[in-house]
Amino acid sequence: MALLQPEGLIHGHYECKTLDQTLPIFTDLFAAEVTGRQDDTALVRHPNTDWTIIVHAAGADAPDKPHGNHYGFRVADHTEVEAAHAYITEHQQQYCLVSVSEPAAGHFAYSIYVGEPGGNAIELEYYNVKAASHGRQIAAGHWDSPLPEARFPGRGYIPQALSHGTAQCDDKETSNAFYTEILGLDIMGGGKVSTYIGHAESPWYVVVLPARERNYLRPINRYTLKVATAPDVLDAYDTLGKLSSGVTKLCDLKEDSGEASFIFSDLDHNWWEITSTDEPNRSPD
Ligand SMILES: [Fe+2]
Numbered sequence: 001m002a003l004l005q006p007e008g009l010i011h012g013h014y015e016c017k018t019l020d021q022t023l024p025i026f027t028d029l030f031a032a033e034v035t036g037r038q039d040d041t042a043l044v045r046h047p048n049t050d051w052t053i054i055v056h057a058a059g060a061d062a063p064d065k066p067h068g069n070h071y072g073f074r075v076a077d078h079t080e081v082e083a084a085h086a087y088i089t090e091h092q093q094q095y096c097l098v099s100v101s102e103p104a105a106g107h108f109a110y111s112i113y114v115g116e117p118g119g120n121a122i123e124l125e126y127y128n129v130k131a132a133s134h135g136r137q138i139a140a141g142h143w144d145s146p147l148p149e150a151r152f153p154g155r156g157y158i159p160q161a162l163s164h165g166t167a168q169c170d171d172k173e174t175s176n177a178f179y180t181e182i183l184g185l186d187i188m189g190g191g192k193v194s195t196y197i198g199h200a201e202s203p204w205y206v207v208v209l210p211a212r213e214r215n216y217l218r219p220i221n222r223y224t225l226k227v228a229t230a231p232d233v234l235d236a237y238d239t240l241g242k243l244s245s246g247v248t249k250l251c252d253l254k255e256d257s258g259e260a261s262f263i264f265s266d267l268d269h270n271w272w273e274i275t276s277t278d279e280p281n282r283s284p285d
Pocket residue numbers: 070071072123164166207
């Protein structure tokens with residue numbers, strides 16, 4: 001049994017420069033909704049995905065994130081990738097987009113990447129549902145009912161879900177062991193070099209790719225795992241603190257109104273948050 005028993009992978013934290021520039025990218029180009037906004041933080045969610053992105057505005061000096069650290073949304077048909085490319089390219093200036101890549105095919109996938117002005121790439125992908133019959137569980141199950149055109153009219157494409165985030169690692173096998181044996185996550189698939197990790201109860205996942213040259217992110221970029229109770233968070237804190245390897249930084253435990261949480265960086269210097277509450281943590285660290 002894994003050391004942690006998470007109930008879910010519930011949030012991703014995302015760093016940008018300003019909310020005014022970055023939020024319209026999520027809402028106008030990726031069909032997401034802003035479900036809350038306060039000071040330098042906004043909550044962003046796609047209607048088909050119960051995975052909240054907590055967007056933090058860190059100011060003009062927020063570093064650009066490596067391409068290997070992006071989020072991805074999915075469309076239902078491959079022709080929509082080209083439609084999206086046409087529409088987004090046409091509106092590149094309006095949204096101050098740094099780049100829009102040409103549609104490109106990967107293994108079972110077809111996608112474009114949009115460089116948003118907050119220093120991040122966001123992917124729009126089609127993923128061949130036939131891949132599910134090749135054992136790729138990430139190919140299906142991201143929405144029960146597709147968003148109708150009326151919810152995202154006039155673009156020629158409809159992002160139907162937030163499907164994945166990404167992370168980088170040094171060594172695939174060592175990191176996979178950490179995700180499954182320590183964090184209690186599932187391996188949901190993978191290619192020759194990649195691993196898809198996630199929680200069994202939800203379809204979204206994190207693609208982990210080994211990288212030779214790493215550009216470590218700040219704790220403001222992290223994934224949140226929920227455990228059942230505040231005492232479980234305390235147990236996790238104790239357990240991770242006693243590990244001889246696997247945790248490169250363990251930040252202070254925070255306790256408030258009967259809930260508990262903490263942030264740590266793992267063996268690859270990727271940041272995670274362990275919490276007992278569904279309530280998004282608006283603090284950058
Ligand atoms: Fe991706």
